[in-house]
Amino acid sequence: MNVPSGPGGDFGDDEDDAGPSLSLEVVETRKVSRSNRPPATEAGSRGGSISVPPPAPRGASLPAMSEGPDDLDPYTIKRLADFGPAPTAPWEAPLYAARVAWRLRDLRRQAATAAEAETRARHALDDALVAFLDGAREDLLRDGATARMLEPMADLQRRHDEWDRSMAEAEERLASSLEAVDLELQRCERVVMAERTSRDGLSDEAARLYEASRGGDALAGQMLAAIRGQMAAAEQEATAAIARRTELLRERRAFEQEHDHATRELREGLSEADAPRRERLLEIGRSALESRAFAGHRAFGPVETAQRAARDARLARRLHEAALVSYDRDQLVRGALALVALVILIVVGVVLGVMRMDRELSAPLPVVPTVP
Incomplete structure (x- = not known):
């Protein structure tokens, strides 16, 4: 299943996925306000706090993505889950339960893959931040604001x-x-x-x-x-x-x-x-990502690319986690109970049929009178 998670990147799964191929549009509705940005990070025991300069103009870098559930598009989650419509008739509940059980197996595998991809993307972002701060250290030290960030x-x-x-x-x-x-x-x-x-x-x-x-x-x-x-x-x-x-x-x-x-x-x-x-360095870099302090530097491009990949990977992971619990629980329970009842009826019917056949086979044959 191929799941494009947004404009920054694509996230998919193996080609042998049992689900249909989907093209998902991510809708993020909640924005991050200034009050949501983290405060200055403590530098540790050797230094004071890290001074975070004022944010750059809007759009200079990527804002932090909210972790709330309301920034995920329900329609996108529904298409990713692919559980089908909720049953409208009692006889549809067993089919719905069977499909949910089948899809959950694939979704758990896809969610694990998405979580691993997010971990790799986070590590890549950390590496990009450290490489940027190492490579551009001389330039950053010449700037007063960034020099204060690196001083501790x-x-x-x-x-x-x-x-x-x-x-x-x-x-x-x-x-x-x-x-x-x-x-x-x-x-x-x-x-x-x-x-x-x-x-x-x-x-x-x-x-x-x-x-x-x-x-x-x-x-x-x-x-x-x-x-x-x-x-x-x-x-x-x-x-x-x-x-x-x-x-x-x-x-x-x-x-x-x-x-x-x-x-x-x-x-x-x-x-x-x-x-x-x-x-x-990671503390400084993460604070700088929130404040977009280094966005204008000529060597900051790889960090922005890694940040987009990390945000896309996080969004893909959250979409899969939301899809895993998006089924109709009541209908699933009804369908599962109906399937269990059906299995019981089949077993009872088979047992009764075997018992009847056994009685018929063990009954004495009728005596045919002989003609003198």
């Missing part, structure tokens, strides 16, 4: 930056060490390859001179001895290069292991420093 987290940011610099320095040291090792490894590889190439060429020449020396050519014997000396020297150099290569590979692995051990503590420290910083 200066200490958290400083601790995070120190861990981040330590991690970057460790990575740079490893890269420098590995670069030196890799350069020497390349030199060893060149020595080994040169020895192999030289050995192949000298082997052919040595074979020719060997045959000539066996024929009594003294000069060929001298040249053969010289070539054998060259081959031995090249082989000795290649053997040393291979041994050095093995040593360098061992040294490279030791560098990497030492780096992993050293950076493990750095990563843990960076993670511990980043957790409160991220939480504080």
Whole structure:
């Protein structure tokens, strides 16, 4: 079932959905007034409260969506539920109950999918907020209003930056060490390859001179001895290069292991420093979303996109939750009771029929008089 949840995005379900394909129009009737906006958020134990600047002009960003039930269109909920019309005759109640039971199975699955999509969208919005505040921090600090919003987290940011610099320095040291090792490894590889190439060429020449020396050519014997000396020297150099290569590979692995051990503590420290910083950034970012303080920034587009996706996902989840309880409970109970009564009647009828058949089969056969 495809459920477009509004102008900001679409939310659907698997193609094997038993329900019909719907195109739902979302109608939000309740607006958020200024009094509904949350107050300034406390910055925590290290700082004071976050100053939220006055809201930007209307339409500069997305307003918060109300969680009340009256901003959902009943017609949209009815079409999404697809329970059909309420029974108007007693005999329609069992059919209605059967359809409700069938649709509830699909709606529960769709509601779970919508809830998971909302969770993912909320996490994506948080990531977009943190990425924006990190990337645009220099620009925001140059503005007086936004600089006051970021001021309470200066200490958290400083601790995070120190861990981040330590991690970057460790990575740079490893890269420098590995670069030196890799350069020497390349030199060893060149020595080994040169020895192999030289050995192949000298082997052919040595074979020719060997045959000539066996024929009594003294000069060929001298040249053969010289070539054998060259081959031995090249082989000795290649053997040393291979041994050095093995040593360098061992040294490279030791560098990497030492780096992993050293950076493990750095990563843990960076993670511990980043957790409160991220939480504080999210507090600031969420307050800014309510006040639309950053709406005019050139890098705010991804945040607005993520915010629309989160609002659409939340609306889709609420539509499915409302659809799950939108059936006529009285008619469902009547229909269920009628179905139970029908099943009981069928069972009783079958039992009575079996008992009657058993009596008929066990009755004695009539005696037919014989003619003398």
